[in-house]
Amino acid sequence: MINFNVPPYTGKEMDYIKQCVESQKICGDGQFTQKCNAWIEETMKVKKCLLTTSCTHATEMAALLAGIKEGDEVIMPSYTFVSTADAFVLRGAKVVFVDVRPDTMNIDEKLIEDAITERTRAVVPVHYAGVACEMDTIMEIAKKHNLIVIEDAAQGVMSTYKGRALGTIGDMGCYSFHETKNYSMGEGGALLLRDETYIEDAEIIREKGTDRSKFFRGQVDKYTWVNYGSSYLPSDMNAAYLYAQLQQATKINEARKKIWNTYYAGLKHLEQEGRITLPVIPEGCEHNAHMFYIKTASLEERTALIAFLKERGVMSVFHYIPLHSSPAGHKFGRFSGKDIYTTKESERLIRLPLYYGLTENDIDYITNNLGKFQVRG
Ligand SMILES: *Cc1c(COP(=O)(O)O)cnc(C)c1O
Numbered sequence: 001m002i003n004f005n006v007p008p009y010t011g012k013e014m015d016y017i018k019q020c021v022e023s024q025k026i027c028g029d030g031q032f033t034q035k036c037n038a039w040i041e042e043t044m045k046v047k048k049c050l051l052t053t054s055c056t057h058a059t060e061m062a063a064l065l066a067g068i069k070e071g072d073e074v075i076m077p078s079y080t081f082v083s084t085a086d087a088f089v090l091r092g093a094k095v096v097f098v099d100v101r102p103d104t105m106n107i108d109e110k111l112i113e114d115a116i117t118e119r120t121r122a123v124v125p126v127h128y129a130g131v132a133c134e135m136d137t138i139m140e141i142a143k144k145h146n147l148i149v150i151e152d153a154a155q156g157v158m159s160t161y162k163g164r165a166l167g168t169i170g171d172m173g174c175y176s177f178h179e180t181k182n183y184s185m186g187e188g189g190a191l192l193l194r195d196e197t198y199i200e201d202a203e204i205i206r207e208k209g210t211d212r213s214k215f216f217r218g219q220v221d222k223y224t225w226v227n228y229g230s231s232y233l234p235s236d237m238n239a240a241y242l243y244a245q246l247q248q249a250t251k252i253n254e255a256r257k258k259i260w261n262t263y264y265a266g267l268k269h270l271e272q273e274g275r276i277t278l279p280v281i282p283e284g285c286e287h288n289a290h291m292f293y294i295k296t297a298s299l300e301e302r303t304a305l306i307a308f309l310k311e312r313g314v315m316s317v318f319h320y321i322p323l324h325s326s327p328a329g330h331k332f333g334r335f336s337g338k339d340i341y342t343t344k345e346s347e348r349l350i351r352l353p354l355y356y357g358l359t360e361n362d363i364d365y366i367t368n369n370l371g372k373f374q375v376r377g
Helices: 013-022 031-044 055-065 082-089 109-115 135-145 196-206 212-216 236-247 249-272 299-311 327-332 342-346 360-376
Strands: 048-052 073-077 094-098 120-123 148-152 172-176 189-193 292-295 333-335 349-352
Touching (some): 013 236, 031 048, 031 236, 048 196, 055 148, 055 172, 073 082, 094 109, 094 327, 109 135, 120 135, 196 212, 249 292, 249 360, 299 349, 299 360
Parallel strands (some): 073 094, 148 172
């Protein structure tokens, strides 16, 4: 059987976890957390990185830092993971959904301005499949209307837009290191801060509302409760697992891209024959091969294809149910303009197995079977 996902493992993870345990400092902000933060700051060229317990929590921190409150509006695509919306709904905001572009499944930057009202406070571009949103346009709109940009770069670690790392272009960026992402620590994430503005407040919110980070740096001689906050720092044992992966990030990235390109080349003829649609990578976007998806003609065809592949031992999956059509989406959000592509395109999309260690043989087997299904269909 070919699994849909296998968590990445490169060899050093157990060593580092052992080192962490033996150092007798296993709580948050230990040596491995610091190493991960420094690695991300240096590699992504970002002012500050704070490792968190998840991307969900990084986004919650971003919502707190942005001062989102009851009655504010936050613009995002409906085609995203629930966490993107949850973080702002928890602060009492209304979520305003904008349609996606059919080529990338990212928010359609041309529709954002129409969704802005006097209550709009933030825009949350989600870089689907690790392929960048049209950030130049989004940043321009945000500047014009004085909006905060929070990038959901959960899937975008090691991707770039015009040479800049995803998660570092907006005011804040959120990474995920969940088991299903390119680099993992089981559960985990990071909040990236582009400039000085939010750093001090972010450290306080992450440490239960205390100035403990300053205390550990020797900047104050005791730490106290200075603001509201929560506990968003992961155990150093998890960071130890992640650090092993970050050290191998280029190798993992190259391996994933090779898999992605092999799929693409192997399926090109099916697209040329008009039987499937392949993903599009716009000019200026260097992606991290987070995902390989294809689109079928219809929902019915997709359901049949998932079953067909399963019978042949290949696990494939569909992805997001658009948030605006869910019970919570009705309660907490509204769709701006028309849903032309969000529902239609999401129903056609199917994700194929892609993980570090997937073999050429596996990919051949999968692409061959996709060809057979189309012939039979
Ligand atoms: C995975 C994912 C998240 C949530 O990440 P966690 O680390 O599991 O909280 C949020 N947004 C998107 C787009 C994701 O893919």
